[in-house]
Amino acid sequence: SQTIHQWPATLVQPVGSPLSLECTVEGTSNPNLYWYRQAAGRGLQLLFYSVGIGQISSEVPQNLSASRPQDRQFILSSKKLLLSDSGFYLCAWTLGTYGYTFGSGTRLTVV
Amino acid sequence: AQSVTQLDSQVPVFEEAPVELRCNYSSSVSVYLFWYVQYPNQGLQLLLKYLSGSTLVESINGFEAEFNKSQTSFHLRKPSVHISDTAEYFCAVAKNTGFQKLVFGTGTRLLVSP
Secondary structure, eight states, X not given: OOEEEEEOSEEEEOTTOOEEEEEEEESOSSOEEEEEEEOTTSOEEEEEEEXXXXXXXXXXXXXXXXXXXXXXXXXXXEXXXXXXXXXXXXXXXXXXXXXXXXXXXXEEEEO | OOEEEOOOSEEXXXXXXXXXXOOEEEOSSOEEEEEEEEOTTXXXXXXXXXXXXXXXXXXXTSOXXXXXXXXXXXXXXXXXXXXXXXXXXXXXXXXXXXXXXXXXXXXEEEEEEO
């Protein structure tokens, strides 16, 4: 069966520090991968999605970037974190139809 | 583009009472519709989905939602809620052709009290 792993579960980082969040999917090949951010009271905002290795689409301009170095690995990064980057980050995957499967999320607090 | 409106940010209800969580969507093309549930500090879990066919869809834990094309709605209902249903519920929409990108509403927090 397919599983999705996200880590770390929680992270507290100072302003100006770098960020790397990782997401991996097991049990499937060539999934579509997504990064969402959930800010308090604001629902889920799509940040990036990827349809294949090295293919990244950005939904909103921001302080973050994404990479897909392997078929089932999706990484969210930042060179210098801002206070506004705080939030709950969710990775998701789909094979193209019928809804996503989400990871358990990373709670990022920038201090 | 698609959009979703969940008018109620919070719905308080007593245990064993019925509940309806409202969802309206906007789209110029045909869509798929979804409800997700999120428990504190967890990811989202798919509760139910409408793809085609019967406009009434049900989940395994007693929730149901009805797709109403004329009113562009996909409201979530449960005839009798439990304490364990306390969670945040998100409605989402995606166009039913081409690459799928889910657009979410802002969520409704369901608070069930004894």
